[in-house]
Amino acid sequence: MSLAVETQDLTRFFDDFCAVDGVNLSVERGTLYGFLGPNGAGKSTTIKMLTGILTPTSGSIALLGQNPWDPSEAIDVKKHIGVLPEDLALFDNLTAREYLTFVGRMYLLPRDTIRERSEELLSLLSLEDVEKKLALEYSHGMKKKLALAAALLPNPDLLFLDEPFEGVDAVTSRVIRDLLAGFVARGSTVFVTSHVLEIVERICTHVGIIADGQLVEQTSLADLRQGNSLEQRFLELVGSTDDEKPNLSWLEGEPSLPSPDQTVATGDEEAMQ
Amino acid sequence: MIWRHLKTILWLRWRMSKNQWRRAGALNAILMAGFVVVALISSVFAFFLGIAGGVFGLAEAEPDLLMFVWDVIILAFLVAWAFGLITELQRSELLSLDKLLHYPLSLSGAFTLNYLTSLFSLTVAVALPGMLGLSIGMVWNHGAPMLLLFPLVLSFFLMVTGVTYQFRGWLATLMENKRRRRAIMMSFTLGVILLTQIPNVVNMGFMGSRNRHRREETQRSNERLIEQTAELNRRLASGDVDVADNARLMKELQEEAEKERQEKRSAARAQVYNGFIHYVVLANQILPMTWLAYGTRQAALGSLWPGLLGLVGMTLIGTASLWRAHRTTMCFYTGHYSKRGRKKKVKRTEAAKPAWLLEQHLPIVNEHVSGVALVAFRSLLRAPESKMALIMPLVMLLIYIPMIAFGDIPKLPSIAAPFIALGVLMLTIFGATQLVVNVFALDRSGFRAYVLMPVPRKDILLGKNLAVVPFVGSITALILLATHIMVPLTFTHAVATILQCLPAYLLLCMMGNLSSILMPMAMSMGTMKAAQPKLVVALVQGFVMMLSPLSLAPAFAAVLAEVWLAESFRIREVPIYLVVTLVELVVVAWVYRRVIAAQAHMLQKREPRILEIVTANVE
Numbered sequence: 001m002s003l004a005v006e007t008q009d010l011t012r013f014f015d016d017f018c019a020v021d022g023v024n025l026s027v028e029r030g031t032l033y034g035f036l037g038p039n040g041a042g043k044s045t046t047i048k049m050l051t052g053i054l055t056p057t058s059g060s061i062a063l064l065g066q067n068p069w070d071p072s073e074a075i076d077v078k079k080h081i082g083v084l085p086e087d088l089a090l091f092d093n094l095t096a097r098e099y100l101t102f103v104g105r106m107y108l109l110p111r112d113t114i115r116e117r118s119e120e121l122l123s124l125l126s127l128e129d130v131e132k133k134l135a136l137e138y139s140h141g142m143k144k145k146l147a148l149a150a151a152l153l154p155n156p157d158l159l160f161l162d163e164p165f166e167g168v169d170a171v172t173s174r175v176i177r178d179l180l181a182g183f184v185a186r187g188s189t190v191f192v193t194s195h196v197l198e199i200v201e202r203i204c205t206h207v208g209i210i211a212d213g214q215l216v217e218q219t220s221l222a223d224l225r226q227g228n229s230l231e232q233r234f235l236e237l238v239g240s241t242d243d244e245k246p247n248l249s250w251l252e253g254e255p256s257l258p259s260p261d262q263t264v265a266t267g268d269e270e271a272m273q
Numbered sequence: 274m275i276w277r278h279l280k281t282i283l284w285l286r287w288r289m290s291k292n293q294w295r296r297a298g299a300l301n302a303i304l305m306a307g308f309v310v311v312a313l314i315s316s317v318f319a320f321f322l323g324i325a326g327g328v329f330g331l332a333e334a335e336p337d338l339l340m341f342v343w344d345v346i347i348l349a350f351l352v353a354w355a356f357g358l359i360t361e362l363q364r365s366e367l368l369s370l371d372k373l374l375h376y377p378l379s380l381s382g383a384f385t386l387n388y389l390t391s392l393f394s395l396t397v398a399v400a401l402p403g404m405l406g407l408s409i410g411m412v413w414n415h416g417a418p419m420l421l422l423f424p425l426v427l428s429f430f431l432m433v434t435g436v437t438y439q440f441r442g443w444l445a446t447l448m449e450n451k452r453r454r455r456a457i458m459m460s461f462t463l464g465v466i467l468l469t470q471i472p473n474v475v476n477m478g479f480m481g482s483r484n485r486h487r488r489e490e491t492q493r494s495n496e497r498l499i500e501q502t503a504e505l506n507r508r509l510a511s512g513d514v515d516v517a518d519n520a521r522l523m524k525e526l527q528e529e530a531e532k533e534r535q536e537k538r539s540a541a542r543a544q545v546y547n548g549f550i551h552y553v554v555l556a557n558q559i560l561p562m563t564w565l566a567y568g569t570r571q572a573a574l575g576s577l578w579p580g581l582l583g584l585v586g587m588t589l590i591g592t593a594s595l596w597r598a599h600r601t602t603m604c605f606y607t608g609h610y611s612k613r614g615r616k617k618k619v620k621r622t623e624a625a626k627p628a629w630l631l632e633q634h635l636p637i638v639n640e641h642v643s644g645v646a647l648v649a650f651r652s653l654l655r656a657p658e659s660k661m662a663l664i665m666p667l668v669m670l671l672i673y674i675p676m677i678a679f680g681d682i683p684k685l686p687s688i689a690a691p692f693i694a695l696g697v698l699m700l701t702i703f704g705a706t707q708l709v710v711n712v713f714a715l716d717r718s719g720f721r722a723y724v725l726m727p728v729p730r731k732d733i734l735l736g737k738n739l740a741v742v743p744f745v746g747s748i749t750a751l752i753l754l755a756t757h758i759m760v761p762l763t764f765t766h767a768v769a770t771i772l773q774c775l776p777a778y779l780l781l782c783m784m785g786n787l788s789s790i791l792m793p794m795a796m797s798m799g800t801m802k803a804a805q806p807k808l809v810v811a812l813v814q815g816f817v818m819m820l821s822p823l824s825l826a827p828a829f830a831a832v833l834a835e836v837w838l839a840e841s842f843r844i845r846e847v848p849i850y851l852v853v854t855l856v857e858l859v860v861v862a863w864v865y866r867r868v869i870a871a872q873a874h875m876l877q878k879r880e881p882r883i884l885e886i887v888t889a890n891v892e
Contacts, residue, residue: 051725052725055881071877078725087888089722089725090718090719093652093655094651101627108640111632
């Protein structure tokens, strides 16, 4: 099977700090690849380098067989990928429909196609009621949904989603899950990062785990679990064990609730009543 | 309990401000700390300055002068207070009741705390001691009636802070909507600019009218004098008077004319002064914020009633505002609205319309350029900060046209017309510079979309340059038209000036693209203000902005050459300005075509760095 994403010794330094350390990713086409790791492990830095937002310090990248960092190939690669970046990529002063129209035009889609797809995406992601508002007036969840719609609009072969389930409601989360499943079923590839292990466990076919900038595991989900839960295997791989329980002395013992005949003095008891 | 809470909240406000200054860099923190020390010293200084001013400066002042002094102090305080209010509303960490209510505090207690903490501002810290000091000084000089000033000053503060507190709540609710917040900020800034210019315009108009009147009067007087002198000369020639008599009569005539002129001037001056006093007193009687000043004037004249009425009025306004703010707060948080207090919002559903403007295709250019140009144009159209930057030349025009129209400005020679038109063009080019030198920072997070899109970078630059054209074009056309009405241009000069806009704008775009790629600078949300600017970058951008008028240097040289040929050699037939403009247009268009390709290559290489800069500090 050919690879949708392939990296060789991908490394990124921020001054002296190594955020991504020689990562070798291999993501097969037609898979839903979950990229996991604790906070600050290097997930977003990796996805930024893959999508052309952040320059790698060293190493090579191939997306659908092309190098996104080669100026002669960069634009051609971008025609085939859709991205939901961590910090989103919205224009504050555009409405949802205007933004989707802009994205469609940049991918040279016909006008009718843009209208049709925008309509469907806005309706599917429950944004049709707020489509007249500007992006700057949206909540974080709504912004995320709009950015996701923009990533899906050009119907890409490879989709990069950085934390797509963060801040979205349960209904939309379900819609996104179904949508991604259908997307993969037709042969496209999805590269997704998420903190919600239950969702990853439910939708992903393959998993890569990064910790302290290094890829510590990369395999199919079934091979990784080996009869255990994903959470358990994840905690083992990133080095967190049951021995590290929180220990706050003042949280032990009985709670200090006031007795029924005691009241809390506020300085204005009348108003409290 | 309230006192301990008050101390805690004051400490919290102080920490928030301190952290905000620190975040803006070490130099800023030092400057702000210095500013606080200076303000505290000023507070003590203002108190003693007030006393000294009252005791020594206003020892023998007339009641009208006492009123003027208070008017000036009140006006200065209100301007500073309004700026402080808007600055506070802009802060991202505004301390609202929401943030206090989950602590063990009652709603009324939280309301009282919030009001009391709002009084602790630098403006009040400087103004209140100053006003109290001045009151002491006035009591010293003008006696017991001036004791009324102390309650008057306190009731003035109660009224201003009470009304402000009520409106602050209303404004804060309005400004919760980010879109509205930016519009309010823009309208306020524009309002302040226009308000501060009103006295200047009025003064120019008034002075112009007075000077015109004086000139006409002098002309009439001179004509009369000439007639009378001619009459005397006739009488001398016919022998009715001898030379000595003629000289005496002539001297008398001149003295009489001079005396008449002086009397008329004095009368006019007295008339203006009386009219002015009349209107100022009337304004002081009507406007509540000047009741303190009017009360002082009347107390100095021996009547305490106006001051007492002012005291009651200001106290009532302040108390009523606070009571209303309290009631609204209670209703808002407890949900106990009266029957007509809150109307249910009816949700209207309208059929969705396609994004018409963004679907259009611009002639000549390709799909990508069209898309980028229209999206950037749409964004600029909605961003108050860009509207503000572009509207400034129009505001200047609004200020200068009345000055020129009503002022006493001599008629300009026709030769000056092209220079004035080019000067006006320079103004609009300079105004547009702000939108061109740091073009990607205006997109903020949106620049990430450009990075991700499969679009040739040349098309992005072209689209960006095209997006500003409708703004610059329309404003330039309006301003040039207004200039042409006041100082008419010849046909060739008008055509050349209109054509000149193109090379000037293309040169500006080339400089702006280079600066946007090499020296981008993050901008704070909703403003054209740099977020944590680097000195070198700010200097380079400033330098580019200062350099922008140079794009009109060839045009100025051409007009100068034309004037020189016309004046020195009487050669008036060769339209040098027009020819030079046409040649310049061809050359600049050719250069732009080549330069933009190189800049696109540069952009592709630098876009991760640009993205890092324009988004890092603002998100």
